[in-house]
Amino acid sequence: MDQSMLILLSNLIQLHNHLDPTTSLLTSTTASPSSTTNPSSLLSSSSSSSSAAPLLLLTLASVLSFLSHPQPSPRKPLPSPPKTSDFTVSAFRALSTDHIWSLEPHLRDSRWRSLFGLSYPVFTTVVEKLRPFISASNLSLPPDYAVALVLSRLSQPSLSLSSLSSRSSIDPFLISKITNMITRLLATKLYPEFIKIxxxxxxxxxxxxxxxxxxxxxxxxxxxxxxxxxxxxxxRSRTGNxxxxxxxxxxxxxxxxxxxxxxxxxxxxxxxxxxxxxxxxxxxxxxxxxxxxxxxxxxxxxxxxxxxxxxxxxxxxxxxxxxxxxxxxxxxxxxxxxxxxxxxxxxxxxxxxxxxxxxxxxxxxxxxxxxxxxxxxxxxxxxxxxxxxxxxxxxxxxxxxxxxxxxxxxxxxxxxxxxxxxxxxxxxxxxxxxxxxxxxxxxxx
Known part of the structure; x- marks a missing residue:
């Protein structure tokens, strides 16, 4: 039992003896038979503490019952939700629909090129060309966001797969799958239209x-x-040839x-x-x-x-x-x-x-x-x-x-x-x- 609980119980018992003298009287009589007690004073003390003693006994019983049952370990605090990334869908949507149009055209396109390697009009052309194929793939991300994610990876060498994953809160494996899908669509579906003899x-x-x-x-x-x-x-080469x-x-x-x-x-x-x-x-x-x-x-x-x-x-x-x-x-x-x-x-x-x-x-x-x-x-x-x-x-x-x-x-x-x-x-x-x-x-x- 915890030391602090033992002290608490000891203090409660002393308080109970103080409020209920019958217990202390019985103890003193047993210890010294020759001593005498005034019955009237005993009656008055007993009557004055009769209302407090049961309450203390109930308290003691509650404490003992509490100690007899194992207590659950304290719950760990829930992790705080991750901070909103600067590359989440909502942030991208705000950039592409609200913020981007508040800029002058040359500033808008310059901003877009710094993020995705091309201007906003060219970006929208790529998205519209690929939208039917991306929609048919049942990708959970919006087509424009998926294209933006891949263009960021293609145009920014400092943006590694892990750092892009951290920014977008998307698993690196999923980003690789999205990259493979978008590059495959560009190389197959758009190649005949834009690379011609x-x-x-x-x-x-x-x-x-x-x-x-x-x-x-x-x-x-x-x-x-x-x-x-x-x-x-x-x-590595599989054979020497x-x-x-x-x-x-x-x-x-x-x-x-x-x-x-x-x-x-x-x-x-x-x-x-x-x-x-x-x-x-x-x-x-x-x-x-x-x-x-x-x-x-x-x-x-x-x-x-x-x-x-x-x-x-x-x-x-x-x-x-x-x-x-x-x-x-x-x-x-x-x-x-x-x-x-x-x-x-x-x-x-x-x-x-x-x-x-x-x-x-x-x-x-x-x-x-x-x-x-x-x-x-x-x-x-x-x-x-x-x-x-x-x-x-x-x-x-x-x-x-x-x-x-x-x-x-x-x-x-x-x-x-x-x-x-x-x-x-x-x-x-x-x-x-x-x-x-x-x-x-x-x-x-």
């Missing part, structure tokens, strides 16, 4: 005219290049191949190989290569240069194979003839369109600087970012300041036996274009 004559003419103004080369319709996308966690993810710049990556037009809009995107695969092998494994070599892509625009039939073609660096539909430089060191060196300089000038496009892609969607998603979801995440990039370019979103891509390194490509005929055709065409360019520019001086 320029087959329409109006778009083709616009592109070739711009490149001719930039490079003085006729019928250029695009520029091709590859870029390694760094992986935070690359899988499997391609390595270690790219030529020394880090684990997958290889992204794109073709861009004069507006830095991608009209072809391919993500098929680990970073250790060279550019030519990646190109040869792409759907674009097979469509070009099979004649499946037919551009309705043709010119004649020094007796050579020239259809629209793309330009690339020396890491790609030379073909009639893909012009590459004569050499990387500038040791050719004056006509060849001039051609190389102009070709690389045209190639800058795709270099700038890749730079903008990684500048807007900074998750591509250090991609932290499961390897099975890497291609769709990269392609989704390319779709979003095109939406930004079509809407003429401001171009962010970004760093430059690393200089291209690597040996010249080896020509395959199956490509020799195309190579010779491309070689003849390249000489004709170089001589024609040199003659035109020399005579205009």
């Amino acid at each position: 320029p087959l329409a004559r109006r778009r083709l003419l616009e592109s070739t005219e711009y490149f001719q103004h930039l490079t003085s080369l006729p019928n250029v319709c695009g520029a091709i290049d590859t870029s390694p996308v760094k992986l935070r966690r690359a899988p 499997s391609p390595s993810f270690r790219c030529k710049y020394g880090h684990d990556a997958v290889l992204l191949q794109v073709v861009a037009d004069h507006k830095k809009i991608f009209w072809d995107v391919c993500v098929k190989a680990p970073g250790g695969v060279d550019d030519a092998a990646h190109f040869r494994d792409s759907l674009l290569y097979h469509r070009l070599t099979s004649g499946d892509i037919v551009w309705d625009k043709s010119i004649s240069v020094r007796g050579h039939h020239v259809r629209p073609y793309i330009v690339g660096d020396w890491c790609f194979p030379l073909m009639p539909f893909l012009m590459t430089p004569f050499n990387a060191k500038g040791t050719g003839s004056p006509a060849q060196n001039l051609f190389d300089a102009m070709l690389m000038k045209g190639r800058s369109a795709v270099v700038d496009a890749i730079r903008l892609l990684k500048g807007r969607w900074k998750i591509l600087e250090d991609l932290d998603v499961g390897i099975n979801h890497v291609p769709q995440t990269i392609v989704a970012c390319c779709v979003l990039h095109n939406l930004c370019q079509i809407a003429r979103e401001p171009e962010p300041e970004t760093g430059r891509e690393p200089d291209e390194i690597g040996p010249a490509v080896r020509i395959l036996e199956s490509e020799k005929l195309l190579y010779y055709q491309g070689q003849n065409l390249r000489h004709a274009l170089a001589d024609d360019l040199h003659e035109r520019l020399s005579s205009s001086r």
Whole structure:
């Protein structure tokens, strides 16, 4: 029994003896038989305490009953509800419906870009394009909030999965599932609408005219290049013959191949190989290569240069194979003839369109600087970012300041036996274009 309770009981018993002298009298008589007691005084004391003694006995009984039953442990205080996050549905709804419209348009769009990587009008376009598919998935989140959640992750590299989970009060596993769903929809449902080969004559003419103004080369319709996308966690090769993810710049990556037009809009995107695969092998494994070599892509625009039939073609660096539909430089060191060196300089000038496009892609969607998603979801995440990039370019979103891509390194490509005929055709065409360019520019001086 607790010491404090023993003291309490002792005090109660002493109080009871004081108020009920019959008990103390009996005790004293037993102790000293020779002592005498006045009956009248005893009667008066007894009558004066008769009303208090039963109350004390009842109190004692209650205390003993209380002590005889085990007492429940004190309840732990309920945890306080989490503080309202700055990224909850209600906060997002307030931002998108009330606060956003109280700002000037340029401030509104600037605020939206800082949060989601694109302006409010482009954001609403993405949401409306994806709304039917998101609604059909029975996702418990509103479509605009789900898209905002994913765009935040794609555009803000400092916003890790755990920090985004803390901000939104959504489990990291659920955020990963939502990210996979939205990027898959962007890469499949919106890809055909926003990433197209320029087959329409109006778009083709616009592109070739711009490149001719930039490079003085006729019928250029695009520029091709590859870029390694760094992986935070690359899988190990299962066999010794499997391609390595270690790219030529020394880090684990997958290889992204794109073709861009004069507006830095991608009209072809391919993500098929680990970073250790060279550019030519990646190109040869792409759907674009097979469509070009099979004649499946037919551009309705043709010119004649020094007796050579020239259809629209793309330009690339020396890491790609030379073909009639893909012009590459004569050499990387500038040791050719004056006509060849001039051609190389102009070709690389045209190639800058795709270099700038890749730079903008990684500048807007900074998750591509250090991609932290499961390897099975890497291609769709990269392609989704390319779709979003095109939406930004079509809407003429401001171009962010970004760093430059690393200089291209690597040996010249080896020509395959199956490509020799195309190579010779491309070689003849390249000489004709170089001589024609040199003659035109020399005579205009």
